Structures are given as structure tokens and as C-alpha cells.
Amino acid sequence: MTPTPKRTIVALAIAATLALAGCAPAAGGNAGNDSGGGETPTAGGTLTYGRLASASDLDLHTQITANNAFAIDKIFETLVSFDEHGKIIDWLADSHEISADGLTYTFTLRDGLKYSDGSDVKAADVKFSLERNLAKAGPLTLTAPIANIATDDAARTVVITLDEPYTPFLSELTSFASGVMPTDFGGKTEEDYLKAPIGTGPFAVSAWDPAGDLNYVKNEHYWQDGKPLLDGLDYVFVADDNQLLQRLNAGQIDAIEQVPAANAESVDGGSATTLLNSDSWAIEQIFFNTQKPEFADKNVRRAIAQTLDLPGIAKATTFGTARAASALIPPAIEYSAADAHDEKPVLAHDVAAAKQELAKSGYPDGFTATMLIPSGNSARAQIAQIVQESLAEIGITVEIESIDLASFRERFKAFDYDFMINSGQSDAPDPNGLVTFQADPEGFSNSYWTHYTNPEVTKLMHEGRTTPDGPEREKIYLEIQQILAGDVPYIPVYYSPNLHGTTAKVHGLESLPNGSVRFQDAWLDAK
Template sequence: MSKKRVWPVALLVLLLVLSSALAGCGKKSSGNSGDTLVFGRGGDSTSLDPSRVTEGETFKVTVNVYETLLNFGEQDTSIQPGLAKEWKTDDGLTYTFILEEGVKFHDGTDFNAEAVVKNFERWANGDADRFPYYNSMFGGFKGDEGHVIESVVAEGDYTVLIKLKRPQAPFLKNIAMSMFAIASPDAFEKGDDQFERNPVGTGPFKFVEWKANETITLEKFGDYWQKGLPKLNKVIFKSIPDNSARLNALIAGEIDLADGINPADGEMIEDNKDLQLIKRPSMNVGYLGLTVTREPFNNKEVRQAMNHAIDKETIINSFFEGQANIAKNPMPPSIFGYNDDIEGYAYDPKKAKELLTKAGYTDGFEMELWAMPVPRPYMPDGAKVAEVIQSNLADIGIKAKIVTYDWPTYLDKASKGEADAFMLGWTGDNGDADNFLYVLLDEDNIGSNNYTYFKNDKMHDLFIEAQTEVDEKKRIALYEEAQEIIHDEAPWVPLAHSTPLLAASKGVTGFVPHPTGSDLLANVELKK
């Protein structure tokens, strides 16, 4: 064959290759492969330092970057080994933890007893602005009278002793919570602001990149101490605020997993052969908080009137599609200590008007109603629920102006007591009544998790006694009494306990939703 005849054939081959490449460029691609999971969610994280926040969008990411001394069960809050492989206490005051050996932080430094001590010292020497959840769960900080932790010391390289000033019944569950994950001291000693944007833990995935309000990217940690995990090479958390847009992205193959699914879309997902509907075990409450330091919500009759004014049944029927129950208490029935004998406030506009008249507001009043800007498990569509509440309040002469802010600003301003009434909710972090009642409504947590600024001396004493009491029957009785006080004082309008829905492509396997809302992705696989 002569050279003159070879050149045209070579050119033809080259053109075919180029045209194939160009055609491939024109195809729609999800941008992910079988080893990359794209998790669509409703909002961005506010930080990647779990000890500094109280919101679930942060924990959703950080539970895969960091690890805690103890873990919860796969789909419950039973206590399991974590970075501590063994633990014991003889008196409920001194706890001994035997740590796993050979564990590395993502920056290559060693996980050991000294690292655990430094994490606890960091928290204990902080304040409520830096570490609001530590304040809530351990009664303040070093030097505070109520601070429950006396000391945390290392005994050798892999043994930690934690001594308490008084027994704390939920102590082991508390330290298993996401916000008390153990971080690299080398990383956090560079400063809080730098650390919250560059997290370093021991978890199955390590941090790669954070594009604010867009994506957070994690990748497999090659030196992870649990062999064979994680099964994915990369996880991308993608913020898509609108529920319908997030579902459309899942249907189009742009994401692989989506939370915050509208209950109304559940049946359609189940009918789609390419998708799977996933139900998270319920352990939450959605509520309307009333800031008791602001007029007229410093008046109990006004707060009770608000409870009678709101049509919870219509809200649940309209927006939860049977995936929720009406709430009457600040915690769900699944939590021990729930007081089912309490009779919830009936929807009764006439009674609400009578209470307003008694309080001196016969003609009603004007107020701001803060609507959540992001979907949450306990509130799938905050804006629309706010419209129903607005209409209900108008029926009794209250003119409510709906306002909202971006999610971090919303939380910050509400925590400072700047809202008249605000929509919010809570997903339990450890399955204990203390984590709902004390954390959300006690005076110790005003400005951190108690956004209503409500306080009651008798209730506070009940909570502290319940924390110290190890007899479960006695604890239940104390919490039941506390709920009676809360019901009468009415700092909230409890709205709903939901069963949150997620959806995934059929190729997602190994995903097990946790009732806390923080899902470990180490065992997840994805087949494209």
C-alpha cells in the first residue's frame, strides 16, 4: 500500500474520533459516576465544626468527617462502640474509656487520649456563643456552678477518665452526639474561624471543598481505620432549596439521593421504577415558638390564645399527606417520659378570642411571623405553613406579617430573641427526653437552643433532678410533670411530629436513614 492511499484513511479515522468526542460533549451528564454520590439537600451548612452549631445541615456532613467516642445504633439511639472500644463506670461519676489504637486524623496526626482531652478542654474553656450545645448538655463551662464535668484526663496513650460532679443519666448518650466528635487538635488550634472551614476528623471521608450555598465535597480517607470502608470514593452535598427542584434533579439523574421530599410526592416516587422512597424513623417536633420576652407574648393568655387559634389538622392534612401526627407536647411519643395524659389545645377560634379579651387585646394586635426559609424534616414547606397560620391568626384579629431571612441569619436572629413568633423544630440527637425538654425550654439554654427565652423555676428543678436521677420510672414522672408546666405556660404552639421522606435512585444501596437526621454514608454503594 502506498503512502498516498494511507493518508486519506488516517484522516477518515481521525475525523470519526473527533466527531464521536464532540457528540459526547453534547450529551447531558450528571457529572457523577458509580463511585461518587451526590446528595441533594435543602440548605447549606452554617459551619463544618459541629461543636459550634445546633443545626442539622452541618451534622449531615460532619457525621461523615468526624467520629465520636461512642456511636448510636444503626437506626436507634442505643449506645455502641465508637472511637472508644470499651467503657465502664462503677458509680455513675467516673467513666473509663479504652480507645481504639492505630487511628489517624485526616492530617496524619495520631488519635489518642491526649487528643480527646484537648477536645474536651477546648469545649469546657469556651462559652455559649462558641459552643452552644456543650452549654446545653453539660450545664455550662469550666468554673460554672452547673458544669457537670469535673475533669477529663489521659491515663496512658489510649485510656481516658472522665469524672462528673454529679450523676448525669444521659451522659453516655450525650457524648455520642454529633457535636461532640473528636477533632484534630493540630487543626482546631489554628483558630476557630479557619477550622470551621477546614474540618479534620478521623471519619471515613475527608474534606475537599466548600462552595458556599452550592456544594460541599468529601472524598474517601485512604487511611481510615475500619478496613473496607467507605465504599464510595466521593460524596458531594448539593444545596437545592426548592423541594420540587430537588426532586426534578433526582429524576434527571443530576443527584442520587434527596432529602426534604414533599409528602405529596411520595406516591409518585413509589410508582417510578427508577427511584426508591425512603422513610426516616420519626424523632422530631415542628413548632411555632413565641418569644416570651416580647409583648404581647409575655402574657400567658395570649400564648394560650395562639395555641387555640391554629388549625393543626389542616396544616398536617395539607402539607404532610399523612406522614405526620398532631403535636401536643414538645417531644414525640417515641421518647420515654412522654405525657400522653395531657389534653392538647383544641382548634377553637372562639376560645382564642376570649383569651385575647381576658389579656386585654380585644381588638387583636400586629406581629411578625417568621417563616422558615428552608425545608426541614419537621417542616417540609415553611412558607406555605406560615400562610395558613397567618390566616388562622387573622380570624381572631391578629395581623401577622410574614418575614424570613437566609437560614444562618434566621437562626442567629431568632436565638437572640428578635422574633415575635418563629417557626422552627427539632430532631432529637440522642433519644432522651432531656434532649428535647431541657435543651429547648430550660433557662440554662436561653440564647442557645431556647429561642423563646422561657424559664420556670419549678420546671428547672425538675429537669436537674431528672438529669441526676438514674431510676427510669422516677425520671419519667419528673418529665411528665414538667410537660404539664410547659402545656399551661404555652411558650410554643407544637405543630407536628413528622415521618421525614427521602428519595434515591434505584442504584443507591446500603443507605440507612437515622432518626437523628445525621446519616453515615460509609456503607453506601452506588450502581449507575
């Protein structure tokens, strides 16, 4: 989630203690479900993974939505990544160093890295890939003030020099959009290459229907010894979450990307199923199109925020799996104001106060607005119904429009909506990612397609990008969250946990806080 060039995204601060130290080496993941109660993992087999949306595009430099991102990251890998706790770790880089002045980053590639076709990965490929990222200026473009990228293939080094210290840079490099591809697409045209791209990831594309399923085959040249254990991974497109669950319970697919919260307990307690429940960097939210006169009125937005019982909504729609939100940044990300706002809400649930707030607006007698939601998502449908009933108490009539996911995305990106339910998602473990994506009026998404702007937030956002990690940076992000909670360009409803489901024969999945899953350690019971 990012803005246009020269605007920061996600970041991890350049702490003084890390100035000359590389992060810990990557380890194979077994977070999530276990390795079979002490059983020896078995190699082979194809795991079928059910998803609510198909992968429609595999260009790592132009995509952002989860349907594509979590397909792309199985093919392309980055110099550095993060583990299931959000800690940054070396990945394709064997080590990295940051100069004392914070201007020079030196990455040393692992020895013997190869692409899935067996060709060698070169340091020059990293330069080509990062420069293509910059040239495409897509939704997750590199936004650090990069002055130069120098490479040495013999020494396996990539040296990136910045014009000035830039706190978020290392975390920015963990995004899938910073993945490595061969220089000049390995001799193919860009179009042909992206139909079946080769990368360093654990899997390579074997068949792909952009409107349907995506089939992967094991990368025989993967850099993690003996991995992946699977011979293949099939992404199966099923447009409805209840149908996904039915197919999981019937054993027709091995795992599903999203378990409906209403069914989490049954999946967790099922004799033939397992629930993977972990913290995430996602927030379910209500977004206002502030180009609409009614929602351009801050008093209207504040009145709506005070009308909604967010703990009640979270309990009713997530069945105890999610925590009600009180600030933009989730608790799993540093500098979240959630605990402070829980204790002292900026706008507490108070219908009487909401009516007074609406009376201050230009619409004291209420109005009619349409809430846009994607079909096939039972939780959002339920949230919409609760919002409809709640806002009727203050004279606002809500009409609910439910459309297919592809059309939903087209509509809100064209600002063709009044207000909507959608999720915000950080791509890496720094608070700046969400703040930039949701509050930068010059960014790629224009404040998450709300058209919200506040000069003070913009000023603080820039300060947060250059302030070293520590108390001063924390103060900046706490202030930003305070302002956003009062301006209400969107209402964070609850912090969404990662709820993945598997059959009992699946082991070794690693659930990441950005919502993705790593499969290189996954294995299936041989029986």
C-alpha cells in the same frame, strides 16, 4: 441543642443494669434503603447529595444547625454514638464501663485507629478535644460536672471522673460536638486546620465553598474494614426544596436530604426513585417571642393554641407523613407525653374556648403580628397560611414575612421577630435535650429564642438531670410537658419524619433519628 456550661443537655440515664457494662459494639448500618435486593455491593463512585443549605463552618465546637452539624459528623466521630433506633452504641471506643457509683467512665479505644491523613489516634487526643469543647462553651458544650479526664496512650484508655452522678453524660457524648480531633490540631494553626480538618470519619474534605458545595473524598484509613464503599461524597447546595426534587427525579443528583411531604408518595412510588421514611427526634413548631407584649401574655398564647387544628394542619401540610403533636417530646424519645396528651389534650382545638381565652387577655379585640418563615420551604409557607386564616377567626391579623434561610436565622437569634415557624431537634435519645434547649432561660438559646421562663420548669429540669432512669424520672418529664403545654411558649405542630430521597441506583444509606445520614455503607449501582 444545649445551654451554657453546667446546664445539662441530652442524656441517657445511668441505669443500674448498665452500671458496669459497655454498650454493644458498633455495626455497619443498612437501615433505610436496602442493599440492592441481595446484590453484592459495589465499591467506587461519587454520590451527590442535595441539601437546602450549605455547610458554612466545620468547627464542631461552635456549630449547631443541621447544615453544619450533618457535614461535621462525616469528618469527626465520637467515643459512643447511636443507631437508627436511638440505641447508644460504642463507636471509637471498643468498650466502656461505668462505675457502680456513676462517677467514673472508662473508655477503651479501638486498636489501630487512625485519622484520614494516616496519623495515629491517641487517647490524649480525646482529652484535648473534650477540653476544647469545654473551653469554647459553644451550643453543644459538655455540661456534665467533669472533675478530671485522664488518659493512657499505651492502654488506649480515657477515664472521665465526675464530681457527682450525672444521668445524661453518656448520651451527651454521642453529640458530634464530642468528636475527636488531633491534639494541637496536628501541628497546624486552628484556623488552617478547620479549613480542611482531618478526623476519623469515613470522609475527608477535598474542596469546600462555605457558600456553596462541599466535596468529600474517601478516608483510606477508616476504622471500619472496607468502608466507606464510595470514593467520594459531594454535598450539593440547592436552596429550594422543589428544585431539589426536580434534580433528583431527573437523575442529576443521587439523593436529597429532604423530600417535601407533598411529594413523598410520588418519590416512594417512582420507578427511578426511593423514599427513606423513618422516625425522628424533630418537631415542627410555632415559636412565640415572649419579649413582645402580646406574646408575653399567656392568655394570648393559649387562645392561639386552641384556635389551631393541629391534626388538620398536619394532614394538610404533610400529606399523612407526620403525626400531629400534642407534647414537646416526640414519641421516638423516652418519656414522651404524646400518647397521653392525644387522649386528653391540655388545650384542645376549640375556637369558642379560644375566644373566651383571648377575652381574658390584655388584647380582647385582637392585634396584628408578623409570622416569620424561611423561604424555599413549601410546608412552612402552607402552615403560615393556615395560621393566618385560623387566627383571623379570633381577631388576630397575621402578616407573613418570608426571607432567605440565613437571614431568617439571624433574625430569630437576635429576637427580631413576633412569632415564627421553625423546627426543634434533639441531638441524642434523651428527653432532657429538648427540654433544656427549649425551656432553660439561662441556656445557650434562651428557651429557643422565646425568652420563656418558668421557675417550676427550671426546678424540674434540674431534677431530671440527676434522677436515675425509671418511673420517678418519667414523672418529672411528664410534668414538664404538662406545664409547657399549658404555658404555650411554643406550639408543637407535628412530629416530623425523616424523609430522604434517592435514585434507584443508591443503596445502603442509614437514616438516623437526629436527621443525619450515615454514608459509610452507601454504594451505587455500577451500571
